[in-house]
Amino acid sequence: MTGKKKVLAVVAAVLLVLSQGGALAAEPSWRTSFEETCARSNEAMTLSVGELTALLERCVTLEKAIQQEEESVRKVYLKRLQLCRNLYAYVLDYKKNSESAK
Amino acid sequence: MKRLALVCLILFVGSGVLWAAGTKKKKPLPYQYGSVTINNFSQQSGMPPVVFDHWLHRKNYTCRVCHVDIGFGMTANSTKMRAADNMKGYFCGTCHNGSTTLGKNRIFASCATSYSRDDYKRCVRCHAIEKDPAREEAFHDFLERMPRETLGNGIDWEKAELGGLIKPQDTVEGVSLKKAGMKVQPDFALKAKMEGMPDIIFSHSKHTVWNGCELCHPDIFVGIKRGTTKYSMIELFDGKYCGVCHDKVAFPQSDCKRCHAKPV
Numbered sequence: 001m002t003g004k005k006k007v008l009a010v011v012a013a014v015l016l017v018l019s020q021g022g023a024l025a026a027e028p029s030w031r032t033s034f035e036e037t038c039a040r041s042n043e044a045m046t047l048s049v050g051e052l053t054a055l056l057e058r059c060v061t062l063e064k065a066i067q068q069e070e071e072s073v074r075k076v077y078l079k080r081l082q083l084c085r086n087l088y089a090y091v092l093d094y095k096k097n098s099e100s101a102k
Numbered sequence: 103m104k105r106l107a108l109v110c111l112i113l114f115v116g117s118g119v120l121w122a123a124g125t126k127k128k129k130p131l132p133y134q135y136g137s138v139t140i141n142n143f144s145q146q147s148g149m150p151p152v153v154f155d156h157w158l159h160r161k162n163y164t165c166r167v168c169h170v171d172i173g174f175g176m177t178a179n180s181t182k183m184r185a186a187d188n189m190k191g192y193f194c195g196t197c198h199n200g201s202t203t204l205g206k207n208r209i210f211a212s213c214a215t216s217y218s219r220d221d222y223k224r225c226v227r228c229h230a231i232e233k234d235p236a237r238e239e240a241f242h243d244f245l246e247r248m249p250r251e252t253l254g255n256g257i258d259w260e261k262a263e264l265g266g267l268i269k270p271q272d273t274v275e276g277v278s279l280k281k282a283g284m285k286v287q288p289d290f291a292l293k294a295k296m297e298g299m300p301d302i303i304f305s306h307s308k309h310t311v312w313n314g315c316e317l318c319h320p321d322i323f324v325g326i327k328r329g330t331t332k333y334s335m336i337e338l339f340d341g342k343y344c345g346v347c348h349d350k351v352a353f354p355q356s357d358c359k360r361c362h363a364k365p366v
Contacts, residue, residue: 039279076173090320
């Protein structure tokens with residue numbers, strides 16, 4: 001490989017890394033938290049009162065972050081968040097009532 | 103006096119009959135069963151309303167994908183989606199973007215800001231101007247390969263899914279979340295209110311295949327403990343509880359034996 005080709009290869013590699021970084025930066029910061037929070041809906045019934053409470057707290061923070069987004073994102077993600085949040089709140093309520101009934 | 107009373111009676115009965123005839127729902131044809139007309143903004147923008155065929159989509163995707171992961175509401179026009187949302191890759195545009203594939207087929211793109219005469223043919227695939235014989239024919243081709251049912255759109259979707267005739271996708275790449283498997287409770291019986299009517303066998307497993315958890319709980323069904331919520335058939339036929347899906351997309355509630363299935 002000649003010196004010129006080496007420089008070009010290095011430049012290409014740097015550009016590739018930068019473009020990947022750009023793509024990652026394009027992903028909103030709340031997205032990972034949203035995925036981690038709402039991905040647990042299938043196991044909601046097996047979660048403890050503490051875990052459900054923590055998830056609900058994350059939902060409150062997420063709602064504030066999503067509210068800052070543009071209209072389309074807000075429409076989709078607030079609806080998605082509402083579904084998993086309501087499920088967690090509903091299971092938490094059931095668990096608390098079951099505990100107090102014992 | 104008697105004559106006046108008789109005339110009043112005839113008028114009263116006659117107006118009752120006319121009112122009933124005017125408000126009675128027309129039973130949809132099998133290929134129309136589950137069709138939803140969406141017209142939040144279409145006509146304002148000079149386009150015909152969207153006629154959405156549930157059968158065409160549920161043969162490939164679970165209800166959960168669209169109503170949970172993509173965010174469509176459970177009633178017509180409740181989503182308030184705009185062409186702009188689709189163009190940004192949300193709602194219909196999640197899959198209808200011209201690059202997503204289903205099997206070997208590329209799914210056609212949904213809305214656009216400008217379109218040629220040729221493109222307009224694509225627009226009217228959803229923004230249906232008039233009755234499309236091709237849509238009806240496509241339904242009948244599909245129906246021929248499916249296990250039959252007498253009501254609804256004539257397809258036993260449950261059997262089709264169990265028998266592997268359809269394999270509805272439960273995820274869309276880049277949209278659906280990676281979730282743990284679900285532990286589903288065994289089927290249970292619910293007491294029928296009417297004397298002589300067999301009890302209901304409710305199967306969570308049959309429902310979660312299509313819906314997951316959060317589509318039904320707590321928005322449609324609030325009670326976790328069996329027997330907490332009391333349902334009546336009047337409420338169900340009014341579109342509440344089971345009636346949110348059954349009678350609209352899933353098999354109609356007039357197919358009593360599908361739910362009241364406990365042997366007597």
